[in-house]
Amino acid sequence: MAAALSPAAAPKGAVSLRSVGKVYAAPGGDVVAVEDWTLEIGAGEFVAVVGPSGCGKTTLLNGIAGFDPITSGEIVLDGKRIASAAVPAKPGADRVVVFQNGALFPWKTVVDNVAYGPIVQRRSSRAEALREARTLLARVGLRDVADAYPSRLSSGVQRRVEMVRALINEPKILLLDEPFRALDATSKAVMHEELLKLYDASHTTVFFITHDLDEAIFLADRVVVSTTRPARVKAILRVDLPRPRDFRMTASSDFLALKAQVADVVHQEAEKAFRRGERELA
């Protein structure tokens, strides 16, 4: 029971993004959103992707999640090709997304939300799935909100529940699309530590999109800077801060040196985007 978040699990979820490209048909001509985007993500690795708004980060995430087809290249998950121009991607519980504005079902209680994945996948009986959900919620300190509806909870707690709802499925990769964008700085810092606790306990691979550089460096093993449209990999920076991480590290000299480095690269891209007068594409 409650295999999710058990420390014995071996890391899984190696993802290869090979020359991934995405071209949109738009009035006035095709738009190249992503071009030749290549990255090898190791099993259990935490990768953060940063870049200017509207640079195609979400497009990439939707490609991995299987929401939108990619138009060139391929995406391989643990040796299995999950998307290419020829194979339209299909969403599945091995790649769970936590959305920018949150997507807990408002009409289900917290525990029903968390148990939803195991129930629809028919992984276990309904009663067992609910029991597992309660166990998991209790383990991350959310026992008290298990029977509440999401609208009664703060957005920080909603986001934590949503991460638990994702992790109960033991996904190979967790896809996060700026999940803390709407939170204020203080709750954000708390959420970062919560996320890292869940990450350290779950050994799942994480693909995290953000435009907050502190957040990217604090959370990730590697920070990938994506260019302005069309998105390409501009730079990959390794973050060698030890784990478990602590919010005080954000003031360390290693952290600040790294941030200066990332900021430099991102700034060039942001300027380019600004000069082209790009609007947010989301």
Added chain:
Amino acid sequence: MLGAAGFVAFVAVWYVLVHFEVWRFAKLPAPGAILREWVSRKPEFGTSLFTRTYYDDIWASVTRVLAAFALATVLGVPLGILLGWNRIARDFLFPLLELIRPIPPLAWVPLAILMLSSQTAAIVFLTWIAAFFATVLNTMLGVASIDEAYIRAAYCLGSRRWDVLWNVIVPGALPYVFTGLQIGMGVAWFSLVAGEMIAGDAGLGYLILNAYDQLQVSTIVIGMATLGFVGFLSSAAVRWAGSRLMAWQPR
């Protein structure tokens, strides 16, 4: 409290207008006269709280509205979900519905009487048709209003199409469905009275028209007030059911 004051003010203005015979208010009985008739054991015009026919008329109207409303819900909600959820169904049926929908219920009266075997069936049909369109249309809008992120979340948690329908589409559309049912209940009473006036032999609409033919003005007003009362109760019942089913909504 303020609500009670509103009632008192309304009755007072009515009394004054009748008492001083302002405009043609002389034709209207004073509030007291109507109340006396309403609670009289031997009503002058044969309709009061103590006459059997009064309850027969209420029963006739209420059962017709309930039958029509139930049919509108049972047929309208699934059709609205289908139209919102399935593009082929929408492309096939929606233009047709949009052409039929603007036809006022009253325009259906001749066909309803010609084609349906009984007067009751014709009245129920008229009552149903307006409620049905309000329900279908609002349900369909409800499906369209659902945030795409919920649907995507459901799929990436391992849902099949059927799971999404039951767990996301139906509950997600529910607030609009109940808006549609509220409107439906309102227009149902509207069409019912029109139908009963034209084709009825019983019911509150028939009671009012019959009283008019015999210049029994007190009975007209009693019928109107009764309609207000049962109409209010039926709307409150729909609201109550909605709030029971949607306890999850932020208040």
